[in-house]
Structures are given as structure tokens and as C-alpha cells.
Amino acid sequence: MMEMYSPYRTSSNTSNTYREHLKKEGQERKRNILHLILKYLLDNNLHSVAEILQNETQAGLYYQVCDNIDLDIVLQEYQSYYYTKFQKNPKILKKLAENEQTPIKKDNKRPITREKAQSVKPEKKEEKKEDPFQFEIITLSKDQSFSEIESKPLCDFENYSSEWREMAEQIIKQIIPKTLGITFKDCISLDETFETLKEAIVYPLNYPQLFEKACTWKGILLYGPPGTGKTLLAKALACEAPSTFINVTSSAFISKWRGESEKMVKVLFDVAKFYSPATIFIDEIDALASTSRDSNHEASRRFKSELLTQIDGIMKSEEVFVLATTNTPWAIDNALLRRFEKRILVPLPGENARGRIFQYYFQKNGHDFKNDDLAEFVRSTENFSGSDIRTVCKEVEMSLVREKLEQIKLGKADKRKSGPRQAKTGDVINALKKIKPCIAKGDYQKYIEWGAKYGAT
Ligand SMILES: Nc1ncnc2c1ncn2[C@@H]1O[C@H](COP(=O)(O)OP(=O)(O)O)[C@@H](O)[C@H]1O
Ligand SMILES: [Mg+2]
CATH class of the missing domain: 3.40.50.300 (P-loop containing nucleotide triphosphate hydrolases)
Structure with a gap:
């Protein structure tokens, strides 16, 4: 996270540092905006525009937008902030008069004509690779x-x-x-x-x-x-x-x-x-x-x-x-x-359910584990919720991505050619070492006791 800068801090080279800081902050904001736009385009299946954006800006190659944010949320938050402050919705768009309607020009030279716009390759209807973690990012x-x-x-x-x-x-x-x-x-x-x-x-x-x-x-x-x-x-x-x-x-x-x-x-x-x-x-x-x-x-x-x-x-x-x-x-x-x-x-998933949840997320990512391996993962995940298991699978996926990135940086792999490798048992065991369940064993008992008193099934 970026450190917040206080303009009131005094030091001999305050103004220089402050200027530096503002510059850095501006760059970071710009990078965030580009990534948010890219995500918005992808979420809305505007793949060809997204591709152009990525080629021109490198957005999405080294970073991705966190799970709990997207442009839609930013806009909603802004609208509700504005509404709270001024008791009305902010005006985001204004209609242009006919003589103001200028098509976007590339390099400020060539206007994109309607014919040209139509000749842009149609959206490939190809299946978007399913994102097993998509639930969190949909508003x-x-x-x-x-x-x-x-x-x-x-x-x-x-x-x-x-x-x-x-x-x-x-x-x-x-x-x-x-x-x-x-x-x-x-x-x-x-x-x-x-x-x-x-x-x-x-x-x-x-x-x-x-x-x-x-x-x-x-x-x-x-x-x-x-x-x-x-x-x-x-x-x-x-x-x-x-x-x-x-x-x-x-x-x-x-x-x-x-x-x-x-x-x-x-x-x-x-x-x-x-x-x-x-x-x-x-x-x-x-x-x-x-x-x-x-x-x-x-x-x-x-x-x-x-x-x-x-x-x-x-x-x-x-x-x-x-x-x-x-x-x-x-x-x-x-x-x-x-x-x-x-x-x-x-309830928290039992052994059978945990095995099925692991399988579900691994399959979504194209990984295949033997029943013996799954049984071992299940044994090590007592008290894990479905969400915890999903986090483990996500960590496995991220470790593979990190490994691939490292190889690309060292010039041992081509960034455009292959994706991360298949997950192995060791990858999951490593991920399990990092991730702990969100609830302690004793705390679960509290739900059972409450249910015995007030539950109605
Ligand atoms: N039984 C399950 N099967 C598949 N995924 C699950 C399951 N339980 C939880 N998850 C994953 O964990 C995420 C968070 O779960 P969520 O429904 O928000 O939990 P809760 O509302 O009970 O706190 C889900 O979006 C899903 O990805
Ligand atoms: Mg919930």
C-alpha cells in the first residue's frame, strides 16, 4: 500500500519530496484507472477493445484488480457519496450538440469512420476461460x-x-x-x-x-x-x-x-x-x-x-x-x-464435502488430483469452510503464476506462449501451510449450541 503523505510534515527538502510524492501518486492513480477499465471491458466481454488497451498500456500484464473492487463499485460509491452530500445524483454525462459530436481520432489525425468502425473484427464468441473466483467480483x-x-x-x-x-x-x-x-x-x-x-x-x-x-x-x-x-x-x-x-x-x-x-x-x-x-x-x-x-x-x-x-x-x-x-x-x-x-x-463442510469442493475448484483450473491426494488434503482441512478451501486453491494457482513470472523475468520462459504448469501435490501442501481456517474449532460449537436452542429446520 502506498504511504499517505502529509503536506504538513516539515523537513529541509519537503517541497521536493512532496512534489515527488504527488507525481508518484498521480502515476499510481493512472495505473489503477487503466486496470479498472481493462477489467470492466473484460467483464463485459469487450475483448477486442481490451486487447488494444493492453497492447497500448501493458495494463493487466503485471497486476490485476483486487477482488473487492471494480469500476461499477467506484461509481456507485461516488454516487452515494454525492447523494449524501448534495441530496441529488451527480450528473455524469451531458448530451453533445450535433456540431460537437466528433469521432475519436487516432493520433489526432485519422478520424475513425463508421465503415472503419464496422470493419473492426467482430467480438470472438469464444468461451471466456471460466474464472472460478468470479463470485466475489460481481456486483x-x-x-x-x-x-x-x-x-x-x-x-x-x-x-x-x-x-x-x-x-x-x-x-x-x-x-x-x-x-x-x-x-x-x-x-x-x-x-x-x-x-x-x-x-x-x-x-x-x-x-x-x-x-x-x-x-x-x-x-x-x-x-x-x-x-x-x-x-x-x-x-x-x-x-x-x-x-x-x-x-x-x-x-x-x-x-x-x-x-x-x-x-x-x-x-x-x-x-x-x-x-x-x-x-x-x-x-x-x-x-x-x-x-x-x-x-x-x-x-x-x-x-x-x-x-x-x-x-x-x-x-x-x-x-x-x-x-x-x-x-x-x-x-x-x-x-x-x-x-x-x-x-x-x-454447516462447515464435512470430509466428503471438502473433497468435492477441492475437486470443483481444481477442475475449474484444469488440475487433476488422484483420490489419495484429495484424501490427504481433506485430512488437513478440518474446520475449513468452502471459502477457506477456495482460498487454498487460489493460493495454489497464485504460486504457479509467481513461478512462471519468475521464469519470464529470468528469460527462461516466453511470456506470450505458455501459461502456468499443472499443480502438484506439493503445491497444495505448501498452500495449506499458509492458510488457516477462519474459525476455531471451539467457535463452531457455538453455532451447534445456538441451533439446538433456536434453530428451526
Ligand atoms: N459449498 C461451497 N461450494 C463452492 N464454493 C463455496 C462453498 N462455500 C463457499 N464457497 C466459496 O466461498 C465464497 C464465499 O462464500 P459465501 O457464500 O460468501 O459465504 P458466507 O456468505 O456463508 O459467508 C463463495 O463465493 C464460493 O466461492
Ligand atoms: Mg455472506
Whole structure:
């Protein structure tokens, strides 16, 4: 990480150092921007433009954008910052007058004509190499989500206030697009939980005649250690279920709508009813509804009580369902807990499941291990979550990349020709030495005990 420079620091050559620092910072920013653009192009299958960008700037050859950031997130954050500060959305684009519309020219000489633009090689439809770690880099509010709601545009809400509509627009951005591409097959060894979720969300819609109103579940809480696949399950369900899925990430919800979150809950449920059948997916609900004392101030209390009222409201209608997840079920208000008729533990994977998760990620990366090897990895990963195992596989992959880079630097390999080699048992054993499970053995017991008291499966 870059060290933050304080312009107030005094030393004899302060101004020189400061100038140097600004220059470095500017270069770093430029490099980051180029990488973010490259990632955006690749994520949107604009491969030929990405290739040109890479050839001209070397972006993506030596660095890659971290998992938890992309241009979409940067823009969203900026918009929400701007909204908080000025109570309106920032204007990003302005329409050009006809005489201002100049095509981009290469080298400031040759304008790209329409014919030339059309002669650019069409996008190769070739399969993009599947990125097994893609779940983390997808945000849920891509523009695709709009296509789903085109048939029912928000202008139907014309009788509502502009404030209401603005909030509704923010919520619509949180609709999980069906094109996210996560399926049940990506949720390894979570069959039982998925089946319960389908029973609540999918079957009543597919076989309405079989489900009397009283029989359908209205609220399900998935709890369990971090990284066991709760969010993953919900996203898979969002892609597979025939209903609209609205994702509410609790922490974002609270920080964005501080003071207004109570109003936002109302709008959230209104929008869900409008786009019903719909599922409101509240990830990490503990952040919203914890019992801890410091969250007990007035706004938070009003917010919680609005949430309870709204959940009670949907109990009477059959079209909206609430799915929530938490890593700390004991932190949830009893009153709220009662609204979740099903409280299901998403457990740490057992031996069999760990073997299958290893296999899943190795296969995605084109590695093949014998059953004996897998059995050894499984033995060394007691208490590992699915996410921990994924991190191990990622570390293996990274070690192979590092090795290849080293060879390229020493001139022993051609950077354009071959990719990293196949993984061997030793690579996995080395990775296992570096990665520890996110949860200690004793802590897991806490979930089991909580489940014995409050679980409802
Ligand atoms: N059972 C599983 N099968 C496949 N991948 C898993 C599984 N559990 C976790 N993962 C991986 O770990 C990542 C993080 O899991 P996540 O669903 O965010 O955990 P949680 O929400 O329970 O904290 C997932 O995106 C996925 O890549
Ligand atoms: Mg999660």
C-alpha cells in the first residue's frame, strides 16, 4: 500500500519530496484507472477493445484488480457519496450538440469512420476461460438488472413523491440479475439447504395448486460460520428462481441511508410487492438488527420496528418472501428472529464435502488430483469452510503464476506462449501451510449450541 503523505510534515527538502510524492501518486492513480477499465471491458466481454488497451498500456500484464473492487463499485460509491452530500445524483454525462459530436481520432489525425468502425473484427464468441473466483467480483447492481424490469418500469409509480422514487431507483439497482450465472451446481454439498429454499421460493410459484397460502414459508434465516456458502446459495437461488431477487447488503444499507433507513425499508417492501413475486434477500442481517447496546439508538429502533411491521405485512400476502443470512445468529433481536419460520444452519463442510469442493475448484483450473491426494488434503482441512478451501486453491494457482513470472523475468520462459504448469501435490501442501481456517474449532460449537436452542429446520 502506498504511504499517505502529509503536506504538513516539515523537513529541509519537503517541497521536493512532496512534489515527488504527488507525481508518484498521480502515476499510481493512472495505473489503477487503466486496470479498472481493462477489467470492466473484460467483464463485459469487450475483448477486442481490451486487447488494444493492453497492447497500448501493458495494463493487466503485471497486476490485476483486487477482488473487492471494480469500476461499477467506484461509481456507485461516488454516487452515494454525492447523494449524501448534495441530496441529488451527480450528473455524469451531458448530451453533445450535433456540431460537437466528433469521432475519436487516432493520433489526432485519422478520424475513425463508421465503415472503419464496422470493419473492426467482430467480438470472438469464444468461451471466456471460466474464472472460478468470479463470485466475489460481481456486483449485484449491474445495468442488466434493468432489462428484467423493463416490462414494468418505475414510471408506473407516478403518484409517489420524487424522494420515494429516488429511493426506489436505488433499490431497483439491487435487483440481482438472472444473468449472474451462478447455479445450484456451483454450491457444492449444499443440497439439503437448497432444497428447503426451493420449497419456500421456487415450488410455490411453479406448482401454486399444491401450496395453500398457509403452507408456504415467508422467512428463512441461513446462519453459520463465515464462508460456508450462504451468500452463494442465495445468489444461485436468485438466478434459478422465477421471482425477482432484491439484494440488501445490510452494512451498505445502513451506511447509505443513515437516518433514512426506516423510510427505505418501506420503499424496499413497496418495490418488492410491485415486482412480485419477489424475494428480499438481506445479507448479514445482524448488521441491521443486532441486539448490541450501541445500535439501540432511536433511529435504529425505528428502523427495526419498521422492518418487523413490514415483514408482518407480507405474511398476509403470498408474493413476497424474506431470505436473510448471518454469521452471528445470537446477535439478532428475538423479535426479528421469530419472523423467520425456518432457521437453517449452513454447516462447515464435512470430509466428503471438502473433497468435492477441492475437486470443483481444481477442475475449474484444469488440475487433476488422484483420490489419495484429495484424501490427504481433506485430512488437513478440518474446520475449513468452502471459502477457506477456495482460498487454498487460489493460493495454489497464485504460486504457479509467481513461478512462471519468475521464469519470464529470468528469460527462461516466453511470456506470450505458455501459461502456468499443472499443480502438484506439493503445491497444495505448501498452500495449506499458509492458510488457516477462519474459525476455531471451539467457535463452531457455538453455532451447534445456538441451533439446538433456536434453530428451526
Ligand atoms: N459449498 C461451497 N461450494 C463452492 N464454493 C463455496 C462453498 N462455500 C463457499 N464457497 C466459496 O466461498 C465464497 C464465499 O462464500 P459465501 O457464500 O460468501 O459465504 P458466507 O456468505 O456463508 O459467508 C463463495 O463465493 C464460493 O466461492
Ligand atoms: Mg455472506
